[in-house]
Amino acid sequence: MGLKPDGKTPNMKLFDMHKAPNPRRVRIFLAEKGISLPMEQVDIQAGDNLKPHYLAINPRGVLPTLLLDDGSILDESMAICRYFEMVQPEPNLFGRDPLEAAQVEQWQRRMEFDGMYNIAAAFRNGQPAYAGRAQPGAGPETAQIPALAARGAMLAAAWLDGLEARLEGRDYLAATRFTVADITAFVCIDFARWIGLRAGEAHPNILAYHARIKARPSSQA
Numbered sequence: 001m002g003l004k005p006d007g008k009t010p011n012m013k014l015f016d017m018h019k020a021p022n023p024r025r026v027r028i029f030l031a032e033k034g035i036s037l038p039m040e041q042v043d044i045q046a047g048d049n050l051k052p053h054y055l056a057i058n059p060r061g062v063l064p065t066l067l068l069d070d071g072s073i074l075d076e077s078m079a080i081c082r083y084f085e086m087v088q089p090e091p092n093l094f095g096r097d098p099l100e101a102a103q104v105e106q107w108q109r110r111m112e113f114d115g116m117y118n119i120a121a122a123f124r125n126g127q128p129a130y131a132g133r134a135q136p137g138a139g140p141e142t143a144q145i146p147a148l149a150a151r152g153a154m155l156a157a158a159w160l161d162g163l164e165a166r167l168e169g170r171d172y173l174a175a176t177r178f179t180v181a182d183i184t185a186f187v188c189i190d191f192a193r194w195i196g197l198r199a200g201e202a203h204p205n206i207l208a209y210h211a212r213i214k215a216r217p218s219s220q221a
Protein backbone atom coordinates (compact mmCIF):
# COMPACT_ATOMS: atom_id res chain seq x y z
CA MET A 1 0.00 0.00 0.00
CA GLY A 2 1.57 3.25 -1.08
CA LEU A 3 0.01 6.18 0.69
CA LYS A 4 1.37 8.80 -1.66
CA PRO A 5 1.35 7.37 -5.19
CA ASP A 6 -2.45 6.97 -5.17
CA GLY A 7 -2.71 10.76 -5.01
CA LYS A 8 -4.78 10.82 -1.81
CA THR A 9 -1.96 11.95 0.40
CA PRO A 10 0.11 14.29 -1.74
CA ASN A 11 2.02 15.90 1.12
CA MET A 12 2.39 13.10 3.62
CA LYS A 13 6.00 12.49 4.57
CA LEU A 14 7.92 10.81 7.36
CA PHE A 15 10.98 12.59 8.71
CA ASP A 16 13.37 9.85 9.67
CA MET A 17 16.90 9.13 10.76
CA HIS A 18 17.94 5.69 9.70
CA LYS A 19 20.15 4.87 12.69
CA ALA A 20 17.92 6.31 15.43
CA PRO A 21 15.77 3.95 17.51
CA ASN A 22 12.45 5.81 17.59
CA PRO A 23 12.18 6.36 13.83
CA ARG A 24 13.15 2.72 13.42
CA ARG A 25 10.08 1.68 15.43
CA VAL A 26 7.84 3.52 12.98
CA ARG A 27 9.61 2.12 9.91
CA ILE A 28 9.20 -1.44 11.21
CA PHE A 29 5.53 -0.77 11.96
CA LEU A 30 4.94 0.58 8.44
CA ALA A 31 6.75 -2.41 6.94
CA GLU A 32 4.51 -4.80 8.91
CA LYS A 33 1.49 -2.95 7.51
CA GLY A 34 2.92 -2.95 4.01
CA ILE A 35 2.66 0.85 3.90
CA SER A 36 5.22 2.88 2.01
CA LEU A 37 5.49 6.64 2.06
CA PRO A 38 8.09 9.25 1.24
CA MET A 39 10.79 9.74 3.85
CA GLU A 40 13.32 12.49 4.40
CA GLN A 41 16.48 11.81 6.36
CA VAL A 42 17.43 14.27 9.11
CA ASP A 43 20.89 13.87 10.66
CA ILE A 44 20.58 14.23 14.44
CA GLN A 45 24.30 13.79 15.05
CA ALA A 46 25.01 16.73 12.75
CA GLY A 47 22.33 18.73 14.59
CA ASP A 48 20.15 19.06 11.49
CA ASN A 49 17.03 18.47 13.62
CA LEU A 50 17.81 21.76 15.37
CA LYS A 51 18.24 23.82 12.20
CA PRO A 52 15.57 26.23 10.91
CA HIS A 53 14.48 24.00 8.01
CA TYR A 54 13.42 21.21 10.34
CA LEU A 55 12.22 23.38 13.22
CA ALA A 56 9.82 25.05 10.78
CA ILE A 57 8.22 21.62 10.35
CA ASN A 58 8.54 20.48 13.95
CA PRO A 59 9.48 23.14 16.52
CA ARG A 60 10.11 20.37 19.04
CA GLY A 61 13.02 19.17 16.92
CA VAL A 62 12.52 15.45 17.48
CA LEU A 63 12.26 12.47 15.18
CA PRO A 64 10.28 10.74 13.87
CA THR A 65 7.78 13.30 12.62
CA LEU A 66 4.86 12.48 10.36
CA LEU A 67 3.78 15.43 8.22
CA LEU A 68 0.12 15.07 7.26
CA ASP A 69 -1.63 16.41 4.19
CA ASP A 70 -3.16 19.37 5.98
CA GLY A 71 0.27 20.47 7.20
CA SER A 72 -0.24 19.21 10.75
CA ILE A 73 2.28 16.86 12.32
CA LEU A 74 2.47 13.88 14.65
CA ASP A 75 5.75 13.58 16.54
CA GLU A 76 5.43 10.67 18.94
CA SER A 77 6.31 7.24 17.55
CA MET A 78 3.35 5.46 19.10
CA ALA A 79 0.94 8.21 18.01
CA ILE A 80 2.17 7.79 14.44
CA CYS A 81 1.75 4.02 14.69
CA ARG A 82 -1.77 4.38 16.10
CA TYR A 83 -2.67 6.69 13.25
CA PHE A 84 -1.68 4.06 10.70
CA GLU A 85 -3.37 1.30 12.70
CA MET A 86 -6.64 3.21 12.23
CA VAL A 87 -5.94 4.03 8.58
CA GLN A 88 -5.14 0.40 7.83
CA PRO A 89 -6.33 -1.96 10.58
CA GLU A 90 -4.75 -5.14 9.19
CA PRO A 91 -2.54 -6.75 10.19
CA ASN A 92 -3.60 -5.79 13.67
CA LEU A 93 -0.66 -4.69 15.82
CA PHE A 94 -2.33 -2.99 18.81
CA GLY A 95 -4.60 -5.81 20.04
CA ARG A 96 -7.91 -7.29 18.91
CA ASP A 97 -9.97 -7.44 22.08
CA PRO A 98 -10.04 -5.46 25.33
CA LEU A 99 -7.64 -7.69 27.22
CA GLU A 100 -5.18 -8.17 24.38
CA ALA A 101 -5.16 -4.43 23.63
CA ALA A 102 -4.49 -3.67 27.29
CA GLN A 103 -1.68 -6.22 27.43
CA VAL A 104 -0.09 -4.79 24.29
CA GLU A 105 -0.33 -1.30 25.79
CA GLN A 106 1.14 -2.48 29.06
CA TRP A 107 4.15 -4.21 27.54
CA GLN A 108 4.77 -1.54 24.97
CA ARG A 109 4.88 1.07 27.73
CA ARG A 110 7.10 -1.08 29.92
CA MET A 111 9.58 -1.42 27.07
CA GLU A 112 9.57 2.37 26.63
CA PHE A 113 9.75 3.39 30.27
CA ASP A 114 11.97 0.64 31.63
CA GLY A 115 14.05 0.03 28.49
CA MET A 116 14.12 2.89 26.02
CA TYR A 117 14.27 5.78 28.49
CA ASN A 118 16.95 4.23 30.69
CA ILE A 119 19.11 3.31 27.70
CA ALA A 120 18.63 6.83 26.33
CA ALA A 121 19.56 8.34 29.71
CA ALA A 122 22.74 6.27 29.83
CA PHE A 123 23.62 7.14 26.24
CA ARG A 124 22.84 10.84 26.22
CA ASN A 125 24.40 11.59 29.58
CA GLY A 126 27.56 9.72 28.67
CA GLN A 127 28.39 10.59 25.07
CA PRO A 128 30.62 13.66 24.55
CA ALA A 129 28.84 14.29 21.23
CA TYR A 130 25.65 15.09 23.19
CA ALA A 131 27.20 17.59 25.62
CA GLY A 132 24.51 20.17 26.36
CA ARG A 133 21.96 17.94 24.59
CA ALA A 134 21.17 15.42 27.31
CA GLN A 135 17.49 15.77 26.39
CA PRO A 136 16.52 15.16 22.76
CA GLY A 137 15.15 17.95 20.62
CA ALA A 138 14.97 21.72 20.74
CA GLY A 139 14.25 22.30 24.43
CA PRO A 140 16.56 24.21 26.75
CA GLU A 141 20.23 23.29 26.82
CA THR A 142 20.54 20.36 29.21
CA ALA A 143 23.86 19.47 30.79
CA GLN A 144 24.96 15.88 30.99
CA ILE A 145 24.83 14.39 34.48
CA PRO A 146 27.22 11.42 34.80
CA ALA A 147 25.17 9.98 37.68
CA LEU A 148 22.16 9.75 35.36
CA ALA A 149 24.25 7.82 32.85
CA ALA A 150 25.26 5.36 35.58
CA ARG A 151 21.72 5.05 36.90
CA GLY A 152 20.32 4.61 33.39
CA ALA A 153 22.82 1.83 32.69
CA MET A 154 21.94 0.08 35.96
CA LEU A 155 18.19 0.30 35.33
CA ALA A 156 18.59 -0.75 31.69
CA ALA A 157 20.44 -3.87 32.84
CA ALA A 158 17.56 -4.61 35.23
CA TRP A 159 15.13 -4.11 32.34
CA LEU A 160 17.06 -6.63 30.22
CA ASP A 161 16.93 -9.21 33.01
CA GLY A 162 13.20 -8.60 33.44
CA LEU A 163 12.65 -9.09 29.73
CA GLU A 164 14.54 -12.37 29.88
CA ALA A 165 12.18 -13.58 32.62
CA ARG A 166 9.06 -12.42 30.77
CA LEU A 167 10.09 -14.29 27.60
CA GLU A 168 10.40 -17.65 29.39
CA GLY A 169 8.09 -19.98 27.44
CA ARG A 170 6.84 -17.17 25.20
CA ASP A 171 7.43 -16.44 21.51
CA TYR A 172 6.14 -12.86 21.74
CA LEU A 173 6.11 -10.28 24.47
CA ALA A 174 2.47 -9.31 24.97
CA ALA A 175 0.32 -11.77 23.03
CA THR A 176 0.55 -15.08 21.25
CA ARG A 177 1.41 -13.21 18.08
CA PHE A 178 3.61 -10.31 16.96
CA THR A 179 2.44 -6.86 18.12
CA VAL A 180 3.76 -3.33 18.44
CA ALA A 181 5.13 -4.27 21.88
CA ASP A 182 7.56 -6.57 20.07
CA ILE A 183 8.66 -3.71 17.86
CA THR A 184 9.62 -1.57 20.85
CA ALA A 185 11.28 -4.52 22.63
CA PHE A 186 13.30 -5.49 19.55
CA VAL A 187 14.46 -1.94 18.90
CA CYS A 188 15.41 -1.53 22.57
CA ILE A 189 17.46 -4.74 22.56
CA ASP A 190 19.49 -3.29 19.67
CA PHE A 191 19.58 0.22 21.18
CA ALA A 192 21.03 -1.24 24.39
CA ARG A 193 24.19 -2.11 22.46
CA TRP A 194 24.85 1.61 22.13
CA ILE A 195 25.62 1.62 25.86
CA GLY A 196 27.47 -1.69 25.75
CA LEU A 197 24.53 -3.69 27.15
CA ARG A 198 24.16 -6.94 25.24
CA ALA A 199 22.04 -10.00 25.70
CA GLY A 200 24.46 -12.85 26.34
CA GLU A 201 24.71 -16.28 27.90
CA ALA A 202 22.47 -15.23 30.76
CA HIS A 203 19.73 -14.28 28.28
CA PRO A 204 18.91 -17.30 26.11
CA ASN A 205 15.24 -16.31 25.84
CA ILE A 206 16.14 -12.84 24.56
CA LEU A 207 18.66 -14.24 22.06
CA ALA A 208 16.03 -16.61 20.61
CA TYR A 209 13.40 -13.86 20.65
CA HIS A 210 15.70 -11.37 18.94
CA ALA A 211 16.51 -13.90 16.22
CA ARG A 212 12.76 -14.58 15.78
CA ILE A 213 11.93 -10.91 15.30
CA LYS A 214 15.01 -10.28 13.17
CA ALA A 215 13.86 -13.00 10.78
CA ARG A 216 10.83 -10.87 9.91
CA PRO A 217 11.44 -8.80 6.77
CA SER A 218 10.20 -5.71 8.62
CA SER A 219 13.26 -5.79 10.89
CA GLN A 220 15.34 -4.54 7.96
CA ALA A 221 13.18 -1.47 7.42
Ligand SMILES: N[C@@H](CCC(=O)N[C@@H](CS)C(=O)NCC(=O)O)C(=O)O
Pocket residue numbers: 020021022023044049061062063064075076077078133135136137138
Ligand atom coordinates in the same frame (compact mmCIF):
# COMPACT_ATOMS: atom_id res chain seq x y z
N1 LIG B 1 8.92 9.95 22.76
C1 LIG B 1 9.44 10.18 21.44
C2 LIG B 1 10.96 10.21 21.52
C3 LIG B 1 11.55 10.80 20.27
C4 LIG B 1 13.06 10.92 20.37
O1 LIG B 1 13.64 11.05 21.45
N2 LIG B 1 13.70 10.84 19.22
C5 LIG B 1 15.12 11.04 19.14
C6 LIG B 1 15.70 10.12 18.09
S1 LIG B 1 15.56 8.40 18.57
C7 LIG B 1 15.40 12.47 18.74
O2 LIG B 1 14.54 13.10 18.16
N3 LIG B 1 16.56 13.01 19.04
C8 LIG B 1 16.85 14.39 18.73
C9 LIG B 1 18.06 14.91 19.42
O3 LIG B 1 18.86 14.11 19.89
O4 LIG B 1 18.22 16.13 19.46
C10 LIG B 1 8.94 9.10 20.48
O5 LIG B 1 8.55 8.04 20.96
O6 LIG B 1 8.91 9.30 19.27
